[in-house]
Amino acid sequence: MFGAGAAPILVLSQNTKRDAGRKVQVENIGAGKAIADVIRTCLGPQAMLKMLMDPMGGIVMTNDGNAILREITVQHPAGKSMIEIARTQDEEVGDGTTSVIVLAGEMLGVAEQFLEQQMHPTIIIRAYRQALEDAVSILQERISVPVDTSDRKKMLDVIKACVGTKFIGRWSDLACSIALQAVETITLEENGRREVDIKRYAKVEKIPGGSIEESLVLRGVMVNKDVTHPKMRRYIKNPRIVLLDCGLEYKKGESQTSVEIMKETDFTRILQLEEEYVQKFCNDIISVKPDLIFTEKGISDLAQHYLLKAGISAIRRVRKTDNNRIARACGATIVNRTDELKEDDVGTKAGLFEIKKFGDEYFSFITECEDPKACTILLRGPSKDILNEVERNLQDALHVARNILIEPKLVPGGGAVEMALSQALTEKAKSVQGVGQWPYQAVAQALEVIPRTLAQNCGANTIRTLTALRAKHATGGSTWGINGDTGELADMHTLGIWEPLSVKLQVYKTAVETAILLLRIDDIVSGSKKKDRDSEVKKTAEPTEESMKE
The missing domain is CATH 3.50.7.10 (GroEL)
Structure with a gap:
C-alpha cells in the first residue's frame, strides 16, 4: 500500500518543481522585455530622448542606453542583470549599449513560446549557443570587410555613422574629426600591437560658455589650475x-x-x-x-x-x-x-x-608638443547639461575610432548586418537535426528586431518595410538596410554607413550569453527571508522566564 501510494506523490512534486521553474523563467523573460521596452525608442538617428531625475533633483536628458540604465532603479534581479550587460558593452567597446539590450530582450522573448510548449531550457540553450558560434563565423568570414586605417575619409564616415544617432549628430563633422584626431594622437605602437588608452590619456574638459563649434583637440594638456604666486610667469x-x-x-x-x-x-x-x-x-x-x-x-x-x-x-x-x-x-x-x-x-x-x-x-595649457601621446579635448557649449550629453556622445565616437584602429574590419550598419545574418542562419537552420532546429531559427528571427525597431522609430510601416528588406536580402543584396532618417530601404554601401566589427561581435555575444544565463535560472531564492526565519526559530528555541519558573 505504501509503495503504491508513494509514486504519484513523487511525480506530483517533480511536476510542481518544473512548473515553479517555468514560472521563474517566464518572470525573468518578462523583466528582460520590460527593460528592453524602456530603451527601444533610443535606437537610431530618430531616437527619442529620455529625461531622468536623480534623487538630488538634478535632471539628465540623454538617448545613450548606458546612461539611462545607470540612472534607473530596478528591483527585479533579472532586470538588474540586463542593466549590467549595458555596462559591460560600454566598458568593452563603448558603443552598441542600446542594441545589446533590445537584442537580449528579443532573444528572451522568442524563447518564451518554447517554454510554453514544455521544451527543456537546456535544448534552447544548446541551440542558442550553436547559433551564436555560426553567427560569429559568418560575420568574420562572409559579411565583414577590411578597412584601410590610413584612409581618413573612410574612418570619418564610420565614426559619423555612430555619432549620427546622437544629440551631437548636428555637429557630426566636428565631432568625428575631434574623435579621430584624439585617438590618433594617443595611439602607441609597441611590438607590432596598437595600444589606445582613451580613459587615461584622452581627457575631456568641459567649459560652459561659447559655442560647440569652438571645441577642439589640444596637442598637449590642459589643467584647471593657476600658478601659486601672482608674480610667477604665465607665458x-x-x-x-x-x-x-x-x-x-x-x-x-x-x-x-x-x-x-x-x-x-x-x-x-x-x-x-x-x-x-x-x-x-x-x-x-x-x-x-x-x-x-x-x-x-x-x-x-x-x-x-x-x-x-x-x-x-x-x-x-x-x-x-x-x-x-x-x-x-x-x-x-x-x-x-x-x-x-x-x-x-x-x-x-x-x-x-x-x-x-x-x-x-x-x-x-601645455601645448605645441612634439609628439604628445596624451591630449585634452576642450569642449565648449551653452550649458552644463548640453556639455554632459556632448561628452557622453563623444566618448562613443572615441571608442569607435579606437575599435577600428585595433581591429580594422567593418560591417554595414542600418540593420543590414542583422538582416544578412538572419537570412544566413535561417538557411543553416534547415540542416540542424532534432527539436533544436526551432530555437536555432528563433535566433535568426530575433535578429530582425534591430531593423524593425529602426523602422518603428522612423514612423515607417514596419511590416511592409521588413518584407521588402527580406526580399532584397533573399536576392543577394546583403548591404541593404534601413535609412534611419527616412525609414526607407537604402544600400548602406552607397550611404556610407558602416560599423566596427568588434562592436557587433560584442553585441551578439553579450545578448545571447545573457539570454542563456537568464534561461538557466529556475528559481530565485532570497537570503533576507532566511535570516528572519532563523531569528524566529531562535526565539522559539530560547527558554523564556515563565518556562524557567515552571
Whole structure:
C-alpha cells in the first residue's frame, strides 16, 4: 500500500518543481522585455530622448542606453542583470549599449513560446549557443570587410555613422574629426600591437560658455589650475618642465611630536632648520634649471619665494591622472624625491606654456608638443547639461575610432548586418537535426528586431518595410538596410554607413550569453527571508522566564 501510494506523490512534486521553474523563467523573460521596452525608442538617428531625475533633483536628458540604465532603479534581479550587460558593452567597446539590450530582450522573448510548449531550457540553450558560434563565423568570414586605417575619409564616415544617432549628430563633422584626431594622437605602437588608452590619456574638459563649434583637440594638456604666486610667469616658450610627486613643504613629524624649548635661541634654531630644509630641496630643483614645476602635493610660501627668485613658475595639487598625461605629452619623468632629480627627468618636448582665463577660472595649457601621446579635448557649449550629453556622445565616437584602429574590419550598419545574418542562419537552420532546429531559427528571427525597431522609430510601416528588406536580402543584396532618417530601404554601401566589427561581435555575444544565463535560472531564492526565519526559530528555541519558573 505504501509503495503504491508513494509514486504519484513523487511525480506530483517533480511536476510542481518544473512548473515553479517555468514560472521563474517566464518572470525573468518578462523583466528582460520590460527593460528592453524602456530603451527601444533610443535606437537610431530618430531616437527619442529620455529625461531622468536623480534623487538630488538634478535632471539628465540623454538617448545613450548606458546612461539611462545607470540612472534607473530596478528591483527585479533579472532586470538588474540586463542593466549590467549595458555596462559591460560600454566598458568593452563603448558603443552598441542600446542594441545589446533590445537584442537580449528579443532573444528572451522568442524563447518564451518554447517554454510554453514544455521544451527543456537546456535544448534552447544548446541551440542558442550553436547559433551564436555560426553567427560569429559568418560575420568574420562572409559579411565583414577590411578597412584601410590610413584612409581618413573612410574612418570619418564610420565614426559619423555612430555619432549620427546622437544629440551631437548636428555637429557630426566636428565631432568625428575631434574623435579621430584624439585617438590618433594617443595611439602607441609597441611590438607590432596598437595600444589606445582613451580613459587615461584622452581627457575631456568641459567649459560652459561659447559655442560647440569652438571645441577642439589640444596637442598637449590642459589643467584647471593657476600658478601659486601672482608674480610667477604665465607665458613661457619651450618650457623645461619638472614633475614631482612630493610636497615642497617642511615635513612635520608623523606622530605626535613634542619639542621642549629650554632657552630663547632654541625656537630661532627650529625656524632656521625649517628654512634650511626648504632651501635645500629648492636648490635641488633649481640645479636642473626648470622653467615650470608641477607637483601633486602642496608648496609652502617659503618654497614659492625661492622658486620665484629663480624665475620658476610652480603649480601645486595637480591630480595624479593629469600629471601622468603631462609626463606623456612633454617627455618628463615624475620624480618622488627632489634629491633624485636628474637632467633626464626634465620634460623638454612642450612648445608653449600659457595660462588663459575662461569665465571666472584660470586654466594652464601645455601645448605645441612634439609628439604628445596624451591630449585634452576642450569642449565648449551653452550649458552644463548640453556639455554632459556632448561628452557622453563623444566618448562613443572615441571608442569607435579606437575599435577600428585595433581591429580594422567593418560591417554595414542600418540593420543590414542583422538582416544578412538572419537570412544566413535561417538557411543553416534547415540542416540542424532534432527539436533544436526551432530555437536555432528563433535566433535568426530575433535578429530582425534591430531593423524593425529602426523602422518603428522612423514612423515607417514596419511590416511592409521588413518584407521588402527580406526580399532584397533573399536576392543577394546583403548591404541593404534601413535609412534611419527616412525609414526607407537604402544600400548602406552607397550611404556610407558602416560599423566596427568588434562592436557587433560584442553585441551578439553579450545578448545571447545573457539570454542563456537568464534561461538557466529556475528559481530565485532570497537570503533576507532566511535570516528572519532563523531569528524566529531562535526565539522559539530560547527558554523564556515563565518556562524557567515552571
